[in-house]
Amino acid sequence: MLRRILGSHPLGLVFAAPYLIFIGVVFAYPIVFAVWMSFHDYFFAAPGAVVDRPFVGFDNYVTVLSDPDVWRSFGNVGIFLVINVPLTVALSMLLATALDRVARAKTFFRVAYYVPYVTASVAVVAVWLFLFSGNGLVNNILGPLAPDPSWLINSALAMPTIALFVTWKGLGFYILLYLAALQNVPRELYESVSMDGGGRIRQFFSVTVPSVRPATLLVVLLATITGANLFTEPYLLTGGGGPNGASTSPVLLIYQRGIEQGNPDIAAAIGVILIIFVLIIAALQRRLVGGEDR
Amino acid sequence: MRRRIIPVAGAAAAILALSACSGGSGGGGAGGMDSRGDITIWYSNNEAEIAWAEQMVEAWNAENADEQITAQEIPAGSSSEEVISAAITAGNAPCLIFNTSPAAVPEFQRQGGLVDLTEFEDGEEYITERSGDLAEQYRSEDGGFYQMPWKSNPVLIFYNKALFAEAGLDPENPSLSTYDEFLETSRTLSEAGVAEYAINPAPTSEFFQSWFDFYPLYAAETGGTQLVEDGAATFDSPEGEAVADFWRTLYAEGLAGQEQYQGDAFADGYAAMAIVGPWAISVYGDTVEWGSVPVPTSGGTAPEETWTFSDAKNVGLFTACENKGTAWDVLKFATSEEQDGLWLEATGQMPLRQDLTGTYPDYFAANPAYEQFGDQASRTVEVPNVPNSVEIWQTFRDGYSEAVVFGEGEIPTFLSDTATEVDDLAAGD
Numbered sequence: 001m002l003r004r005i006l007g008s009h010p011l012g013l014v015f016a017a018p019y020l021i022f023i024g025v026v027f028a029y030p031i032v033f034a035v036w037m038s039f040h041d042y043f044f045a046a047p048g049a050v051v052d053r054p055f056v057g058f059d060n061y062v063t064v065l066s067d068p069d070v071w072r073s074f075g076n077v078g079i080f081l082v083i084n085v086p087l088t089v090a091l092s093m094l095l096a097t098a099l100d101r102v103a104r105a106k107t108f109f110r111v112a113y114y115v116p117y118v119t120a121s122v123a124v125v126a127v128w129l130f131l132f133s134g135n136g137l138v139n140n141i142l143g144p145l146a147p148d149p150s151w152l153i154n155s156a157l158a159m160p161t162i163a164l165f166v167t168w169k170g171l172g173f174y175i176l177l178y179l180a181a182l183q184n185v186p187r188e189l190y191e192s193v194s195m196d197g198g199g200r201i202r203q204f205f206s207v208t209v210p211s212v213r214p215a216t217l218l219v220v221l222l223a224t225i226t227g228a229n230l231f232t233e234p235y236l237l238t239g240g241g242g243p244n245g246a247s248t249s250p251v252l253l254i255y256q257r258g259i260e261q262g263n264p265d266i267a268a269a270i271g272v273i274l275i276i277f278v279l280i281i282a283a284l285q286r287r288l289v290g291g292e293d294r
Numbered sequence: 295m296r297r298r299i300i301p302v303a304g305a306a307a308a309i310l311a312l313s314a315c316s317g318g319s320g321g322g323g324a325g326g327m328d329s330r331g332d333i334t335i336w337y338s339n340n341e342a343e344i345a346w347a348e349q350m351v352e353a354w355n356a357e358n359a360d361e362q363i364t365a366q367e368i369p370a371g372s373s374s375e376e377v378i379s380a381a382i383t384a385g386n387a388p389c390l391i392f393n394t395s396p397a398a399v400p401e402f403q404r405q406g407g408l409v410d411l412t413e414f415e416d417g418e419e420y421i422t423e424r425s426g427d428l429a430e431q432y433r434s435e436d437g438g439f440y441q442m443p444w445k446s447n448p449v450l451i452f453y454n455k456a457l458f459a460e461a462g463l464d465p466e467n468p469s470l471s472t473y474d475e476f477l478e479t480s481r482t483l484s485e486a487g488v489a490e491y492a493i494n495p496a497p498t499s500e501f502f503q504s505w506f507d508f509y510p511l512y513a514a515e516t517g518g519t520q521l522v523e524d525g526a527a528t529f530d531s532p533e534g535e536a537v538a539d540f541w542r543t544l545y546a547e548g549l550a551g552q553e554q555y556q557g558d559a560f561a562d563g564y565a566a567m568a569i570v571g572p573w574a575i576s577v578y579g580d581t582v583e584w585g586s587v588p589v590p591t592s593g594g595t596a597p598e599e600t601w602t603f604s605d606a607k608n609v610g611l612f613t614a615c616e617n618k619g620t621a622w623d624v625l626k627f628a629t630s631e632e633q634d635g636l637w638l639e640a641t642g643q644m645p646l647r648q649d650l651t652g653t654y655p656d657y658f659a660a661n662p663a664y665e666q667f668g669d670q671a672s673r674t675v676e677v678p679n680v681p682n683s684v685e686i687w688q689t690f691r692d693g694y695s696e697a698v699v700f701g702e703g704e705i706p707t708f709l710s711d712t713a714t715e716v717d718d719l720a721a722g723d
Contacts, residue, residue, distance in 0.1 A: 043404065043405065044382070044405055045382075045383065045404075045405045045406050045407075046383065046385060046387075046405055046406040046614065047384075047385035047614075048385075048406075048613075049406025049407075049613070050406070051406065069692070129554075130556075134551075149552060150553060152553065153497075153552050153553050153700075155700075238498075238499075239496070239499055239500070239554045240498050242497075242498060242499045242695060243552070243695065243699070243700050244695055244696040244700055244702065245499070245692060245695075248499075256501075256688060259379070260375075260376070260501065260684055260688070261682070261684045261685040261688065262379070262401040262404070262684070
């Protein structure tokens with residue numbers, strides 16, 4: 001009986017226990033607790049305070065799904081993903097390929113692309129505010145072509161501007177992923193395409209793109225998760241999700257409802273819906289990118 | 295299949311961990327209302343308030359060897375309200391916090407984190423005697439006081455005298471009393487090109503921003519009406535519409551900025567006017583030649599009859615406190631006439647006391663710049679002490695941002711739609 005529970009190598013459990021405990025405490029418990037919260041009339045209370053937290057079924061979900069702000073935030077993050085994910089994949093793959101072939105100052109270029117990624121958003125946001133404010137550098141260069149209202153206070157442009165910022169900021173990390181993947185591409189494949197008369201572009205589409213497909217799937221997934229967790233950028237760049245909520249993200253709403261307004265049950269329901277949203281998107285992407293293991 | 299599940303499960307964990315925060319339940323418990331002994335307090339983290347708090351603690355500790363205060367600044371966080379809420383939930387809030395936002399008090403009360411000060415034998419009497427009629431704005435719906443009305447920063451219009459003179463305006467008697475006068479003065483400033491904007495309150499979406507644009511003018515226009523009274527929104531009215539129209543005109547004509555300014559627009563000369571409280575006197579004193587006037591009204595109310603927003607911060611006594619008897623005595627000591635006087639000297643912020651200018655005549659005689667604020671402190675409106683307070687302000691801000699700052703839709707529609715939502719929230723829905 002004991003052997004059936006512990007398996008044939010019970011010592012293995014001892015080695016695995018710290019990791020299992022870590023996963024249980026840091027990931028499993030919060031997830032289960034958040035789902036539990038989303039089905040109860042829950043709010044934070046002082047220890048010892050007598051509070052009632054009744055089961056409310058899907059009430060919190062009904063509240064969330066009938067809130068136009070929530071729909072808008074998901075629409076906003078949809079816009080973000082449509083811009084950010086393809087741009088991230090295309091730019092990081094292209095730049096990684098170029099960097100892979102750079103002979104001189106390779107380290108300089110890699111560091112140059114990586115610096116924005118390791119710099120705190122709050123530090124670089126100020127630079128972007130300087131660039132994209134009404135009388136900022138970009139508008140000064142554009143002159144009469146500058147949008148009115150300006151980028152970050154324009155309902156149509158606020159979210160795309162944030163998507164550009166996040167793409168630029170995260171690019172270094174994704175370039176590194178592609179650079180690692182490119183190390184595994186046999187050089188003979190490039191040579192054979194070259195022998196057949198294929199140039200750099202042909203090599204890129206016939207060898208590089210299919211060879212780094214697993215990395216592409218990873219980049220797509222990570223970029224999607226990062227996008228779904230969007231918070232700092234709209235909070236700082238557009239003053240809390242403006243204009244008119246055009247840049248409010250679901251996580252920003254979670255923060256407002258759960259932390260600022262004291263409704264963690266509603267926040268948890270938004271979180272659960274966000275997970276479902278991301279899972280659907282991830283499944284679609286996996287199908288589109290073609291990440292089946294072969 | 296298993297391989298497919300792992301990444302999506304990872305995604306799920308990453309997202310849900312964001313929305314899952316541990317909640318408090320069970321356990322805890324603290325001493326009774328008469329318990330005595332050492333206590334801890336938190337205070338705000340600006341230089342002047344730290345100096346006052348340190349001398350207050352030193353004075354108390356010198357006289358009370360068995361009931362010592364341990365004091366520290368409020369731990370860093372995105373806002374003090376979030377830090378306090380987390381401390382309540384964790385059960386490690388200090389006995390007293392000298393920086394409790396009235397807007398957050400209903401939520402702290404719901405959390406079971408605050409002590410009703412009227413449960414102390416002399417609680418009701420002490421608070422109402424010290425603050426007079428102003429105290430009523432801080433009374434909770436159940437009739438208790440879950441906050442000690444402490445100090446206010448009644449907001450006025452600050453204007454830059456040098457920029458006014460440069461634009462050909464009279465810097466000693468600016469024409470800013472009525473909406474028409476204010477708009478005309480703003481247009482003159484704009485046409486003269488002396489500053490980017492005539493006035494530039496933060497146009498951003500945070501729930502509290504309406505306290506520094508709409509609400510002071512609404513208080514003035516209505517003669518002291520809160521945003522919500524008797525459980526219902528008050529702003530869907532001719533007065534609310536007049537205030538919203540006024541601000542919309544400023545934004546529509548480019549006299550106020552729709553974009554967040556990084557820095558202090560008034561100090562930098564980016565805006566010729568600002569809506570600020572007396573804390574700004576020491577900040578702007580040496581850098582800007584400023585003057586101050588009451589906020590405008592449509593008809594031009596006399597200064598001595600003009601109301602404004604209080605921008606108050608109060609003191610909370612928290613249920614986690616083991617020695618509530620000592621905490622109450624410290625609270626009374628820290629809000630005594632002597633300590634309030636020292637507070638006034640150190641910070642320039644107004645203690646929420648009856649007859650403030652009469653209580654400290656020497657201070658106001660020596661500091662005439664503060665006299666206007668001292669007088670104004672008796673006519674301040676607080677945020678309503680109702681359920682869902684922060685959500686109400688966020689709802690209002692969202693509608694205001696759309697209709698007023700960005701000029702989309704009609705003002706009456708914004709007011710009536712928002713009032714309906716606010717009514718529901720104020721009812722606890």
